[in-house]
Amino acid sequence: MIIRHARIPLRVVFPLALLVFTLILSLWSLRYNGRLSDQEVERRSTLELTGLLTRLQITIEHAYHRSDLVLVQREFAGLSANPDFTCLVLFDEKGTILASNRLGDIGTNWNKRLLSTNQASNQLILNKLHQVKTQEAGQVYLTEDRLGLIGLYPILLGHNPKELREPIRGFFLISESLNRAKHESFESVKRQVLQFSIVLGVFTIILAIFFDQLISRRIWRMVQVTEEIGKGNLEARTELTGYDELGRLANSLDQMSVARQNAEARLLKLNRAVEQSPVSIIITDLNGYIEYANPQVSESTGFERIEIVGQNPNIFKSGQHDHFFYERLWNEITAGRQWRGEMHNKKKNGELFWESVTISPIFDDAGRITNFLGVKEDITDKKLSDVALEQARADAEAANLAKTNFLATMSHELRTPMNGILGIGQIMAAEEEDPEKREFIDVIIASAKALVQVLDEVLDITRIEAGHLSAQPEPCDIKAILSNLVTMFWAGAKAKNLTLVLDDEEILHRYLELDASLVTKVLSNLLANAIKFTPKGEVRLKAISLPENQIRLEVSDTGVGIPEGHLEQIFATFTQADSSPTRRYGGIGLGLAIAKNLITFMNGTIGVRSIEGKGSLFWFEIPVLTVSPNQINSAPDHREALRPIGPGHRVLVAEDDSINASVIRRILTKQGFVVLEAENGMLALDRLLEESVDLVLMDCLMPILDGYQTAKKIRQLEAEGRLKGRLPIIAVTAKAMEEDRARCLEAGMDDYVSKPIEVKLLLRAMEKAIHG
Known part of the structure; x- marks a missing residue:
């Protein structure tokens, strides 16, 4: 119901409503708590009477067994001292009262005693007596008016184990009045409710005063302002503050006139924004x-x-x-x-x-x-710009592809003659006994290897820029890797009278999962630079295990150092500290740039500390995983010594360059191989169909039929049964890019060796291909 016309002010209605509410709440609380109090008295009294009857049952059965009714009468007399116990009766199975708190009832029939009670109560006792007889268990129950408790328990005296049920020899009944206990409890409730009502009344008065000051007067002020605004006075203000509902309402009223003006301004602004x-x-x-x-x-x-x-x-x-x-x-x-x-x-x-x-x-x-x-x-102009940008991107990609192809071609064209130089040099070095001539040959070999290293660095940076390089972690022995590196650079350090030190004492776990190839390449660059730029003193390789599955590797030296102003760009491509070291020590400034990119591929960080004239310390940290030695043992060991391949194996060399073919023939003949030659892939296929061979060394770029197509043809002949078994094929090519290796393997070749040929690497690959 909505009250549309209220005549009494809120400042009167609210306190009055609170007082009425207080009165109703007090009456309800009195009634509710009184009921709870009665229930608590009934529950507590029932528990107490049940305990009393259980104890009394034991006493009566014992006395009854000895025919000592005096003991029972004495117990009843003691209980009679409590005025709440109105009836205590012991009667036998025939109904004769044997003991009672009323001595005049002893010897009479208990049914006569019941005649004096209420008929309904009498019937309830008879019903309970029947249940006690049937269940042979005592009961405690409330009277119908809930003002009393009646306990009725049987007397059991059977001791014959053959009897299925103990015979009932009698009953005892106790009636307890709850009037006094309930009255006292209700009086306590009334006192509590009265105290509560007084407190609530005082609170109501305080609340009424508070309501008048905080609510009524503020509402009246807002009514006045609302009337003013209704008359068109948008300058009217309530000047009321607060964070409650009335305070926010007052603030809303104060903003109403401003909101109306702002709404029109915003609408105009929105219209202008859309229009303009x-x-x-x-x-x-x-x-x-x-x-x-x-x-x-x-x-x-x-x-x-x-x-x-x-x-x-x-x-x-x-x-x-x-x-x-x-x-x-x-x-x-x-x-x-x-x-x-x-x-x-x-x-x-x-x-x-x-x-x-x-x-x-x-x-x-x-x-x-x-x-x-x-x-x-x-977006017409943008479309035209996108077309131009797409063309520029295509031109850039074409230029980048041209650069890559040029570098690959340059590498191939340089590696092909370098293979002849290095191959002949290695053969001559093995055969020459004159020390002076061997020294000249060593210079030739060292110079050729330096040129090959420059080619490798250029190809590495090209692969990195093209995104063709990625880390491939595998289980390895980090201490073995470091030891191999020290062994590899020991001769170079000794030639300059430098001390090369390996410090791996701080490695907590030697068996790790990491990309050994990339780590070796980075450390090789750092060690080569350290030896190159250190005139005297020592070069130290140190490894430290770090928390959170990381390892730190350091290469320090006592060399020329790096000026502080050049440390920031030291990892840039084609950069060294200045031009004079480049002229004095050689190199094209790619090693550190490659190292930085390789560390980035391994999700690591690299840095340098240096003092000019005192030396440098290059370090990098990479994430690793600890593995078990069993995983290392199951991985292939590329450092395993070569087993003798044995003389008499027939090798087909498919090579169109006569110099390279001659070099390979000389190398293999000295190892006891029988060498067959073919100038192109077509001739190679003919030789394979005519003669039996154990291995094919395949150049990739040959006239008529290149190495890739030749390898595919060989696998096809094997599938057709025209060639028996699977013939091992090793690519021996000047194509040194990583994708070239992948292309060789995809064509069906088993391994890959780049030119110029390292004799040990070639023989290791051949041994692996022949013996598996």
Whole structure:
């Protein structure tokens, strides 16, 4: 019910309502707590009487067994001292009272005693007596008026184990009045409710005063201000503050006049923003007919606004999109979803132009679509720019591909003659006994290897820039890797009278999972630089295990050091500390750049500390995983000594360069191999069909039929059964890029050795291919 015309002020109604509420709450509390109090008295008294009867049952049965009724009468006399026990009766199975708190009842029949009680109560006792007889268990129950408790227990004296049930020899009954206990409990409840009512009354008075000051007066002030605003005085203010509802309401009233002015200003501002927007804005109805178009639409299309409103956006169609395009668009927005895309539209003068279009449904409060909003931006210039950018990207990719192809071709063309130089040099070094001539040969070999290293660095940086390099962690022995590196660089350090020290005492776990190849390459670069730039003293390789599964590797030296101003760019490509070391020590400044990129591939960090004239310390930290020695043992051991291959194995060398073929023939002949030669892939296939061979060394770039196609043909002949078994094929090529290795293996070759040939590497690959 809504009270529309209240005559009594709130400042009176509220305190009065509180007082009425206090009275009702007090009466309800008295009634409710009184009921709880009675229930508690009944529960507690029932428990106490049950305990008393259980103890008394034992006593009576014992006395009854000895025919000592005096003991029972004495117990009853003791209980009679409690005025709440109104009836204590012991009677036998015939109903004769044997003991009672009323001595005059002894010897009489207990039924006569019942005649003096209420008929309903009498019947209840008889029913309970029947249940006690049947269940042979005592019962305690409330009287019908809930003002008393009656306990009725049997006397059991059977001791014959053959008897299934103990015979009942009698019963005893105790009646307890609860009037006194309930009265005392209710009096306690009344005192508590009275205290509560007094406290609540005082609180009500305080609350009424508080209500008058905090609520009534503030509401009256807001009423006055509301009347002023209703009269048009938007300057009226309540000047009330607070964070409660009334304070916020007062603040809302104070802002009402300002809000009305601001609403008009915002509406004007929004209209100006849409009208002056640099993008085209169109609003259509549910059928797609234009209801609004801002001036930019006219500027973009050449249509006047009067020509646009009421029309369908089809007037902008250029014919460049099929009807499925517009059907998909319409299905999307009518389903309540936003559509974004690009449209090739037509202006009024027939000129075509591109627009980026976003069409969104507009919903009412009930979630129904009422209109569609289209926001369009002319992207014709951007489209032209994208075409130019795409062309520039294609040109850049072509230039990058040309660079890669040039470097690969340059590498191939340089490695091919270098293979002859190094191969002949290694053969001559093995055969020459004159020390002076061997020294000249060593210079030739060292110079050729230096040139090959430059080629490798250029190819490495090219692979890194192209993103063709990635880390491939595998189980390894880090101490063995470091030991091998020290062994590898020991001769170079000794030649300069340097001490090369390995410090691996701080390695906690020697068996780790990491990319051993990349770590070795980085440390090789750092050690080579350290030895190169250290005139005297020592070079130290140190490894430290770090927390969180990381390892730190350091290469320090006592060399020339790096000026502080050059430390920031030391890891840039083609960079050294200055030009003079480059001239003095050689190199093209790629080693550290490659090292930094390799560490990045392994998700690590690299850095340097240096003092000019005192030396440098290069370090890097990479994440690792600890593995078990068993994993290391199961991994292939590439450091295993070569087993003797044995003389008499037949090797087919498919090589179009006569110098390289001669070098390989000389190397293999000295090892006891029988060498067959073929100048191209076609001749190689003919030789294989005519003669039996154990291994093929395959050049990749040959006339008529290249090495890749030849390998595929060999595998095809094997599948057809024209060649028996699987013939091992090792690529021996100047194509040294990583993708070249992958291409060789994909063509069906088993291994790969790059030119110029290292004799040990070639023999190791051949031994692995022949013996498995």
